[in-house]
Amino acid sequence: MKKRKIFTVVLIFSILMATLAGCDKADKVSDTTKKPVIKIGSDNYPPYNFLNEDGIPTGIDVELATEAFRRMGYRTEIVQINWEKKKELVESGKIDCIMGCFSMEGRLNDYRWAGPYIASRQVVAVNENSDIHKLSDLKGKNLAVQSTSKPEGIFLKRTDKRIPKLGNLISLGHMELIYTFLGKGYVDAVAAHEESIVQYMKDYDTSFRILKEPLMVVGIGAAFAKNDDRGICEQMNQKLEEMHKDGTSLKIIKKYMDDPEKYLEVDDLGY
Structure with a gap:
C-alpha cells in the first residue's frame, strides 16, 4: 500500500510540474506575440539581408535590428x-523603417536616421583579366549599378573629379543582376558595397577584382520617415550605440x- 501511495504522489507531482512548465512556456510565447511589431523594409542584399536555407530572413541588418528592437x-x-x-513605403506607413545596407551619405535630409552603425566602402569591381586598375580607367566603359543606389548617384552626378565619363551607366532593379552582367561580359565593371561583392564571390565561387581606390566610405543607417515623431528612431539609435559598446x-x-572591427569604425564618418 505504501508503494502505491508513493507512486501516486510522484505521479501527481510530475504531472503538476509538467503543467506548470507548459504554462510557463505558453506565457512566454504569449508575451512574445503580444509585443508590438516593427515592420522593416529591405530587399535581398547578402550579407545584410537574405533568406537562409529554411527561407527565414537573416543577415547582419536582420540580427542587429532584431536585437535592438x-x-x-x-x-x-x-x-x-x-x-x-x-x-514611398516608409512615408505611407506601410513599413516602419528601411534597413538594408542603406547609405546615409547624401540622404541625411531625406529621412530620420538611426546610425551610422556600420562603416562601408563603396567600390568598383571588374573581372580579373580586366585592363581597368583605377577609377580613371573607367572612361568610356560600361558599368552596372543597382537602381537608386549610392553608386548610381555618384556616376550620374560626377561631382567627384576622380569619376570619368562612362560609355554607359546601366541601372538594374535587382542587385544580383549586376554581377551576372559583369560575369557574362555585358558590362566592364560594377559598383556596390564591398561587402556585397565579397559575399557574392563566396556564394557563387567566382572571382572579381576590387579596385583599391574606393568610390566613397559611407555610414550605414536605419531610415525612418522624416515626419515620424514616435521617438522610435531615437530609441533605436541609443540601442545601436549600446550594442556597439557592449560588443x-x-x-x-x-x-x-x-x-569585423573595421566595419565598426563609424566615429570619424562626420555624421
Whole structure:
C-alpha cells in the first residue's frame, strides 16, 4: 500500500510540474506575440539581408535590428520590398523603417536616421583579366549599378573629379543582376558595397577584382520617415550605440564578415 501511495504522489507531482512548465512556456510565447511589431523594409542584399536555407530572413541588418528592437520591447517583421519604392513605403506607413545596407551619405535630409552603425566602402569591381586598375580607367566603359543606389548617384552626378565619363551607366532593379552582367561580359565593371561583392564571390565561387581606390566610405543607417515623431528612431539609435559598446554588434558582424572591427569604425564618418 505504501508503494502505491508513493507512486501516486510522484505521479501527481510530475504531472503538476509538467503543467506548470507548459504554462510557463505558453506565457512566454504569449508575451512574445503580444509585443508590438516593427515592420522593416529591405530587399535581398547578402550579407545584410537574405533568406537562409529554411527561407527565414537573416543577415547582419536582420540580427542587429532584431536585437535592438527586442531591447526596446518590440518584435520585428522583415518585409521584402521593391527597393526603388522604399521612400514611398516608409512615408505611407506601410513599413516602419528601411534597413538594408542603406547609405546615409547624401540622404541625411531625406529621412530620420538611426546610425551610422556600420562603416562601408563603396567600390568598383571588374573581372580579373580586366585592363581597368583605377577609377580613371573607367572612361568610356560600361558599368552596372543597382537602381537608386549610392553608386548610381555618384556616376550620374560626377561631382567627384576622380569619376570619368562612362560609355554607359546601366541601372538594374535587382542587385544580383549586376554581377551576372559583369560575369557574362555585358558590362566592364560594377559598383556596390564591398561587402556585397565579397559575399557574392563566396556564394557563387567566382572571382572579381576590387579596385583599391574606393568610390566613397559611407555610414550605414536605419531610415525612418522624416515626419515620424514616435521617438522610435531615437530609441533605436541609443540601442545601436549600446550594442556597439557592449560588443553585441561586433559579435553579430563577425558571423558574416572577416576583419569585423573595421566595419565598426563609424566615429570619424562626420555624421
